[in-house]
Amino acid sequence: MSVFMSSSAARGPIIDFAASESCLEINGLSLAYGDKPALRDLTLRVPRQRVTAFIGPSGCGKSTLLRAFNRLHDLNEEVVRCGEIRLEGQDIHAPEVEVAELRRRVGMVFQAPNPFPMSIYDNVAFGLRLQGELRRRQMDDSVEWALRSAALWEEVKDRLRTSAWALSGGQQQRLVIARTLAVQPEVLLLDEPASALDPISTLKIEELIGNLKSRLSLVLVTHNMQQAARVSDFTAFLEQGELVEYGPTQTLFTHPRLARTENYITGRMT
């Protein structure tokens, strides 16, 4: 892996990956809600088949950045954006890109578990049906595969037709992950996926994240330093919409270059 560090006066070291190793490439991305800037001139690359964590204080723009990756901001008319995001080399804002297809390739799991008010089976099949998959056998196989991938199959295989809302919070979140995996995304965005869960469910989700990186690239936003340290390979620290420091998780947590970073991860700054 070719790694080269760049650093500026205001910023700490930013790790860079070769284009061939990165799935997402962000070039000079700035974003504002109306006249309130949220992201300022971000440039970074997200490596393929790794877990990348975004950390930073509340309101630093990490969730905003995550939502930029699958163009969820399109719904908000106030959002102003400049700069580009490339998925596997292709600009995701190019006119020929279909938003629905982009969002299939870049799956997302939200903070609060949000299964639809349908059966467990229908939840997992939802994305597949949108793709036009209607064959019964194919569907059954895909649903089972997705639920196994999300380590949920054993717990729900006997009640696939019951409501998804009857599951526990941790199971619901894994169901949402299964639902996302079912459509075979290349990138999985996780927006504080365990913040609403109990410690044991959190542990299961973290385990799952570790298992999934052999298949796809994961981007994790979290408030939990320990979680970022436990599961991620690379960590980016954002503050006030700026990328402050980005490097291998080990390095960033043990030897942060900037005092800003160190203050945040040691909890000396709120």
Place this chain on the structure above:
Amino acid sequence: MRRTWRRHGEGPWPWLAAGSVALSLLMLLALLLLLATRGLGHFWPAEVAVVTPHAGSPFAGIAVREEAIPGDTRRERLYFTANRDLEGGRWRWVELGEIARIDYPAELVMMERSRWGDLVGRLVALEGEGESHVGEAAWPALQARLRALERLRDERDRLRDEVVMPLVRRLETVDSDEVRAALAAANGRIRELQATMGGATLIVESADGRRVEQPLEKVLRAWRPNAMTLLDRVVAWGEGVWRFLSEGPRAANSAGGVWPAIFGTMLMVLLMSLVVTPFGVLAAIYLNEVAHQGALTRIVRIGVRNLAGVPSIVFGVFGLGLFVHGIGGSLDEWFFSERLPSPTFGTGGLLWASLTLALLTLPVVIVATEEGLARVPDHQREGALALGATRMEMLTRVVLPMTLPAMLTGMILAVARAAGEVAPLMLVGVAKLASRVPVDGDFPFLHLERKFMHLGYHIYDTALHGDDVQAAMPLAFATALLLVLVILLLNLTAIFLRHHLRLRHEVPSRV
């Protein structure tokens, strides 16, 4: 258990709050009780008394109520005496001290007639077609003849509705000898039936000894109220209620049933729901999901909410101007010009009434649906979008199923409002007496241009516009009770549907 009523320092507030709930419930109960007793009591075959005053001749009648004479200690009692053709009136007040004796003779017969209302008296004889039944033998003979008459009447009505009327309508368009011949044959058959029905005469003696000759064909039913057992009375009451529900009105709405009004009300509400629900839901979706949430949308939203408060008669005038005169008039000019100047759609009718009420209830549906849409959490929408759903797919597969209960709530509110409206209907299509219901066997089966009867308007008409309001009041009460029941039925259907859907879509009950 929370024992809020014993908490100290709360003052009278819990009592006031509980008191107002109790008062509301009591008023509601009183309303239902009044409607039920005054309305349903009308069908009970009450005993007929023969009252002999100290001075003057005896008379037969049903005691209705007693009242104190104003400025006097004496009381007087109101009797329903029937026999309008003999007495000139059907009601009689008697001071209680005037009454010498009261008898309940078992042989007294009461009859419902198609003209002059009820007749009460002793049966003397049944004569006609060479036969003569006198005294006690006349009663079973009368019952047999009435049953035969009933069959003949049904046959005549069937001929008139299913053979003659379609032929007459065909004559309006095609004037052929064939149709004329068929019509003449049918009319001849009806005249034959009429002739069979006539001929017999009843001789009835009233309580004061006067004899009346009553043509039998005008008698609809006869019963001996004082000879009936409790079971007989219950059965007769049941039949009375059934006739009220299943027959059409007679004698300028002062007697007979209300079936056409029930049918008209239900059909109109149904048509209105069919129109208002899709429009309201689409409008709510636009306002909540599609439109830019700016000042204009806010103004539109405020406008919609305020539209719900516009008096219904205003909608009636609007419907008259736009639908009846505007659209209806143009339709007549373009498609039905051969019938002008008699209007087809250019006059009030079922369609225009339904559309007017749909307009009236549109805000209710929009507001309820919008609230349902607003209650769908954003993370559900984002979840669908993040899986690659288009906005349309997100709406139809996730958001709308979750909003279904709210839509049905809107529909329930709309139905409850529409079924009770009378004022706008008077302008756009309700009729005091519609000879034909809007659904029949003639193509196109559903006749949207016809006028229709409505329970609400029927109440207004019976209660105020009859020549004997005293006699029609029980019918008005019964119709009012029926209107409440019809609305209850429509609402229960929708609530049941909503409950069912809620179970299916597992939306937590927050509505």
